[in-house]
Amino acid sequence: MAHLLLTSANRVSARFAFIFTLSLSCTYLCYNILFYGGTVMTNRGYEGKRCPSSKNAGGKKLLGKLGHCASQDVGSAAQRGSGDLRDQSKPPDSPGTHWTDGNLKNMTVAQKYGNKKLPNALIVGVKKGGTRAVLEFIRIHPDVRALGTEPHFFDRNYDRGLDWYRGLMPRTLDSQITLEKTPSYFVTREAPRRISRMSHETKLIVVVRNPVTRAISDYTQTLSKKPGIPTFEELVFKNRSLGVVDTSWNAIRIGMYIVHLENWLQYFRLSQMHFVSGERLITDPAGEMGRVQDFLGLKRIITDKHFYFNRTKGFPCLKKPESSSQPRCLGKSKGRTHVQIEQDVIEQLQEFYRPFNVRFYETVGQDFKWE
Ligand SMILES: Nc1ncnc2c1ncn2[C@@H]1O[C@H](COP(=O)(O)OS(=O)(=O)O)[C@@H](OP(=O)(O)O)[C@H]1O
DSSP, X not given: OHHHHHHHHHHXXXXXXXXXXXXXXXXXXXXXXXXXXXXXXXXXXXXXTSOOSOSOOOSHHHHHHOOSOHHHHHHHHHHHOOTXXXXXXXOTTOGGGOOOHHHHHHHHHHHHHOEEOOOSEEEEEOTTSSHHHHHHHHTTSTTEEEOSSOOOTTTTSGGGHHHHHHHHSOEEOTTSEEEEEOGGGGGOTTHHHXXXXXXXXXXXXXXXXXXHHHHHHHHHHHHHHOTTSOOHHHHHEEETTTTEEOTTSHHHHTTOHHHHHHHHTTTSOGGGEEEEEHHHHHHOHHHHHHHHHHHTTOOOXXXXXXXXXXXXXXXXXXXXXXXXXXXXXXXXXXXXXXXXXXXXXXXXXXHHHHHHHHHHHHHHTOOOOOO
């Protein structure tokens, strides 16, 4: 009898334990569905916001923007557009910062469903040529996704590896081009070899400008950061009375375009390079951007409808999109008033560059009319 009682008590407690466990499991399941379901479902959307394993994205300009999560900042900088645009207060990817519905749609879709890819095209130079303008103009094309900051991968950050580099890129759809710009690549000896190792097919854009004006622009920028430096006239010559130009000074060396181009042509065909005239980019931005679109194999979507000449700035700016109240000009560091340079120094420099320019024109098959 006692044995029978014990067995039935055991059964009751076993049943109780079973029901208790079952209800606990149900509660846990419901809790998960209610509170974590959203995260699991939207995980894709959050991927772009995750921090990569690398803590430091490196690169001078890049570092300036980094918080604790490098890729997040770089990614959002790319989506935001450059820090050079005046309407920095606009939220990233707000309708006001883009041009067509197609562009906006592609952007949103790319962020959600796209992948980070190594760039298929690079703006490799030249410093002070107008590289920012080309990047900001081309990225309004719906089939282009660009990194807004300069990653300096092929010069300063090569040791970080291609995965690090890829991690900086904005997400792109298969139909879209991934683009970045770092003007110092053009004068970096190792850059062409390194880029060709990434892909032989990389398309290269070089924005060139009269080397004398470029040198003055370069010097003006340096002077704005270091007001105590010697004058341009002092720096330009090794021996002024003999008229010997100091070719070791970077501001001069960068403008010897043919010297650098010969290095690139050891690794790339000329047909893979496109030269934008920095001068025409100001006088006829739509024409220059038309040729850039052709070179990249893009439909000509960016036309003169997108530009207007801003008299106060003295440069072409992007027209305001219908949904935005603000037109977009490049920032204050683009289009500075240059330091006044003595006329005879300018003429000596024109003479100095002439043979380099002629060889450059012959090689690329274009006369940039810098004389
Ligand atoms: N639309 C428009 N708005 C403003 N500025 C324009 C534009 N198009 C070309 N430029 C010229 O771009 C020059 C700066 O070149 P970069 O962007 O290559 O400079 S940098 O190397 O990235 O610092 C900059 O040089 P400076 O005039 O010497 O400041 C401009 O002349």
